[in-house]
Amino acid sequence: MTATDIAATTAPPILEVRNMRKAYGNMPILKGVSCTLNQGDVMCVLGGSGSGKTTLLRCIAQLERYQGGSVVVDGELMGIAEKGGRFYRLSERQIARQRLKTGMVFQKFNLFSHMTAMQNVMEGPVHVLSVPPEEARSEACRLLEWVGLGERMDHYPAQLSGGQQQRVAIARALAMKPKVMLFDEPTSALDPESVGRVLAVMKQVAATGMSMIVVTHEMGFAREVASRVLFMDHGVIAEDAPSAQFFSAPSHPRAADFLASTLGARVQTN
Numbered sequence: 001m002t003a004t005d006i007a008a009t010t011a012p013p014i015l016e017v018r019n020m021r022k023a024y025g026n027m028p029i030l031k032g033v034s035c036t037l038n039q040g041d042v043m044c045v046l047g048g049s050g051s052g053k054t055t056l057l058r059c060i061a062q063l064e065r066y067q068g069g070s071v072v073v074d075g076e077l078m079g080i081a082e083k084g085g086r087f088y089r090l091s092e093r094q095i096a097r098q099r100l101k102t103g104m105v106f107q108k109f110n111l112f113s114h115m116t117a118m119q120n121v122m123e124g125p126v127h128v129l130s131v132p133p134e135e136a137r138s139e140a141c142r143l144l145e146w147v148g149l150g151e152r153m154d155h156y157p158a159q160l161s162g163g164q165q166q167r168v169a170i171a172r173a174l175a176m177k178p179k180v181m182l183f184d185e186p187t188s189a190l191d192p193e194s195v196g197r198v199l200a201v202m203k204q205v206a207a208t209g210m211s212m213i214v215v216t217h218e219m220g221f222a223r224e225v226a227s228r229v230l231f232m233d234h235g236v237i238a239e240d241a242p243s244a245q246f247f248s249a250p251s252h253p254r255a256a257d258f259l260a261s262t263l264g265a266r267v268q269t270n
Contacts, residue, residue, distance in 0.1 A: 014039045014074055014211045015060070015180050021068035022055055029055045030066070031235040037180065042212045044222035044243070047232035048258065053215040056232070057184050060213070061104045062095050073101045074179045100128070103173030104182040107189055109165040111157040117144060117168045118153040124176050136175075143171040147201045163194025167201055174205070181205060183214040219262050223247050231255045 013036040022030040030052050037043050045053045058064040060071055062079050071078040078098050080087050111120050121140035125131035144153050147167040157165050166186055187195040199221050206212055206225050216222060229246040231239040239252040250256050
């Protein structure tokens, strides 16, 4: 084992979710969810509709309030602070600052319709991070070239396909230099050809060593790119396993049923 390997095994996780509980009224959505993400890992979150996948992602990004538990990103407790032995919620301004640690890509692209692709990518660095405009423009140009949109920089969202808009959204999130990238079913609204191009960009992001959590129904992507798989069922993590183990021999019967329905072949449980 090399010194780098030892450092990787002893380093604290880049993200940790501890006993997350979330309900809408009397309906529990997350029932004590805990997980960790190590630096450079790609974690795919799988499960049926209503299992809590998107809610977990939104709670991590501090876009939803949760009733219990905590989130730590890069060593910082998110959304709350402790004083005199008691916890209190941070101000919206403080939470907005913390939210910069995570870059989120949504199902819908959420681009500013009155801005070009270039302006969409520049907006956050200039007005939130106070990056000089010329520096932000140079980085936006680099990122748009990187996601394959070098010839579309001056196009408005209405002039772009869904897949192109999603690639702009990925470039926009990366421009903010997040510690963790969160993807919420980023291909669910796309046609098959666009799906492949967006997944290819996500593979490029993973290859840079970016820590990622991906809620997805793209089993091929999860199998190829994920280092770990979380399988959620009715608000709990039914299985947390290395990707190869999950796809070859899941330990939970519900996970095996899910794989059988999505992959069209029965897999053996451990």
